Amino acid sequence: MKLLHYIALTSVMLWTFNLAGQEVIQKASGSDERSFGKEIKAVSVFGEKASVTVRGADVAEVKVMLRPVSRNSDKEKAVADLKYINYSVEKEGDRLIIRNSFRGNPGQITSNLTMEIEIVMPNSVQADITNLYGPVKISNIASVNVSVSFGSLRLTGISSESIIKARYSDMELEAVHGKLEITSEKSDINATALDAATTINCSYGTANFETVGAEPLTVRGYRTTVNIRVDDPGKYQYNLRSPQGTITMPDGKQYRNQPVEVTPRSSAGLIDVTTSYCDITIAKK
Secondary structure: OEEOOOOEEEEEEEEEEEOOEEEEEEEEEEEEEEEEOOOOOEEEEEEEOEEEEEEEEOOOOEEEEEEEEEEEOOHHHHHHHHHHEEEEEEEEOOEEEEEEEEOOOOOOOOOEEEEEEEEEEEOOOEEEEEEEOOEEEEEOOOEEEEEEEOOEEEEEEEOOEEEEEEEOOEEEEEEEEEEEEEEEEOOOEEEEEEEEEEEEEEEEEEEEEEEEOOOOEEEEEEEEEEEEEEOOHHHEEEEEEOOOOEEEOOOOOEEEOOOEEEOOOOOOEEEEEEOOOOOEEEEEO
16 A cells, blocks of 8 residues: 555635534645556445545546645645545556555644545446445446445336445445345335345435335345335235234235235235334335
């Protein structure tokens, strides 16, 4: 890993307010842009206190923008503390690997340090993202494997496969297709226009689904509330179980500590949900 080098250095003034009046917060940042050719088939990111954005597009190259950011009420300290932000960009075969970290003792660093990582790449390039303490946004690519802790996640327009691990990180999923696997802990799931063969193992959260396609939806939850809204509830096959919870069906009927199994003549898809100590609600959109 190499020490941060700067192609551009800027500072701006941000205003925050406290009880004593107005406080000026200085922001110092660097900017490093790099491009890589068609030989790149996968991109890995290992982020820490990073904002990670990955966008698929009709392009031939992988473009990477790296912005280390330092915020401090003292402009000179904001600039000086940029040296504590490290990052590296390396090629290993057909894979591009991006890392960032922070060096120095806590007593040495007086600024709020973060990293911004933005990647624009061909839709077919695989994205493998790990991030701690920061948001991740990924859109319009074929395949993604993402792990996020103490942050947030937004996936949009994934066409082939999505594998997600989340801890203390709420997620928003839209127009996810193909195959979807989620393992989450203390993280809320909000999914719209989901049309993927989906398997979810979750605990201590809420899972909301708005419009589910014909692919099977399987949820295994512990202390997780599950809400599902579909266009035509009568076309789905249901296997629903919620020990110590209540199941509410579209007709308003409720089942307490009872499994619900429904098999229509013409099934649009399978909704298979088991949770505990929380409720399951199936409703018409």
